[in-house]
Amino acid sequence: MSGHVVIVDRIACDGFGTCAQLLPERVILDEWGYPIIDATPVHGSERQHAKRAVNACPRLALSLVKAPHDGATRTPAGPPAARR
Amino acid sequence: MTTTSTPAPPHAPHASAPRLLGEPVGVDLARHVAAFGPLPAQHGVKRGHAGPLVAEVERSGLAGRGGGWFPTGRKMQAVVAAAHSARKDPVVVVNAMEGEPAASKDSVLVHRNPHLVLDGAVLAAQAVGASVAYVVAHRGGRSVGTLERAVEQRAARGGDPVELRVLAAPARYVASEESALANFVGEGIGLPVTVPPRVFESGVRRRPTFLSNAETMAHIALVARRGAAWFREVGDPAQPGTMLVSVSGAVANPGVIEVPTGTTMRQILGLAGGTTGPVSAAVTGGYGGSWVSASAAIDLPWTPDGLRPAGGTPGAGVLAVLPSESCGLVETARVVQWMAGQSAGQCGPCRFGLTAVSQDFAALAAARLKGTGLAGLEKRLGIIPGRGACRHPDGAVRFAASALEVFADEVKRHLSGHCSAGRRTYVLPVPAGTVTLPVDRPGEEWR
């Protein structure tokens, strides 16, 4: 089922964890404080929480994008990110 | 652990005629033309459309030799399509960096037949509609000078239909990752950037970029001359052609050999003069690849699908053979420490995660890790992949995880405080002076 998913820009993210507080349904933090994101689409009220988390991220590292979001699936002709 | 020994057979296995390494002609362009023929003219190339060579490369079944084995023709198509829809001229980048410490195939190829690589770059550029091709190698390595002299020779003999530029990039492992390399060519900073967009749609100065490995480019040069059917005459039907393999470790004649894809490890070891004694395991693909047990992999064909049952990959064509008296965990700990030090330090899970994995592995190798520590290591290995901007952490984790599997018996021994290794010298190369932890703010060393 399509919908919107939360993604994080790993280079921009500073690991302060605001997102895990605002969207515990989709984000947990690893032992170093960086988000582990559940890429299942958000629906209904979850979508509002997700938007709040996106807006609250101090590094503008979170975004809500149409699923699926991936270089390989977005442009069918393109090479996948996988290597080796 | 089972051990396997392959002495050189009385009659070395018959190698198919080499294609890329057959006639080493060096930078001398006249000799290159005499050996391989002139640069074939490309007809019917219209701006914004794929030239006929793109379809020919697609038919050839050529897959990228930089490690990913992605179909090269499809990648060229994607670049042409992206250039068309963005109304931008694409760019070509040749990845001659050879970041894998146990690999030497690209520098050997550049040394022996630099014009084959350059021909491929020029032909690929024409076919996708690019007017410039950048050829990038490690700063301080010998490839840069060779490529520059080869380009001078071409310029002196009338030049090429597209501009060729040789660049020297920082000799860091992740600087040769594709987004980092495109970033270096465009902005002078050899650091990976967040994807998507991928380089095929937005690479050098936001232009669609056809970026491929040096060996891949050399194969393109031969497909253009001899055609797709010729290319498919040797090798595995799914990934045809020949491939370069950098063989090192416990073999009589370490070095680079060219074999048809689908050749087995037993045959490759035979061509390298046989093993120097019993061997237990081997690194396949590179340090972003994985360990295989020698007994499980010895008769598997070298293709991505063929090596999978043993957990291996042809990757960047690395085969490093471990003698039975060496400890695979000690070797892995050193490599993982180097890989952690190669992190660009931009992404938390890579920067902190690889450092933690490296520390766990050092403790395991020294037989200081306990069962709970191993559980912690396994958990870390499970959560890091896919969480960096580039695939560097995925490769490091894959390598570390494969060691836990292949050396499972040795792991048990180490957990109870013992190591069965009878040898204290290292087999796997780790570049000197580069074992550092990630720096705080990436700076000048990336320019």
Ligand SMILES: Cc1cc2nc3c(=O)[nH]c(=O)nc-3n(C[C@H](O)[C@H](O)[C@H](O)COP(=O)(O)O)c2cc1C
């Ligand atoms: C950390 C890292 C290092 C890499 N180093 C190299 C390299 O030294 N040479 C290379 O050709 N590809 C390297 N790659 C793969 C490139 O990103 C890219 O996939 C490749 O150059 C594409 O060429 P191909 O399609 O001909 O395989 C590296 C990838 C990663 C993640």
Ligand code: SF4
């Ligand atoms: S709120 Fe933003 S910067 Fe903070 S951890 Fe989450 S994604 Fe990273």
Ligand code: SF4
């Ligand atoms: S994943 Fe690691 S190597 Fe890749 S960009 Fe992030 S910090 Fe750098």
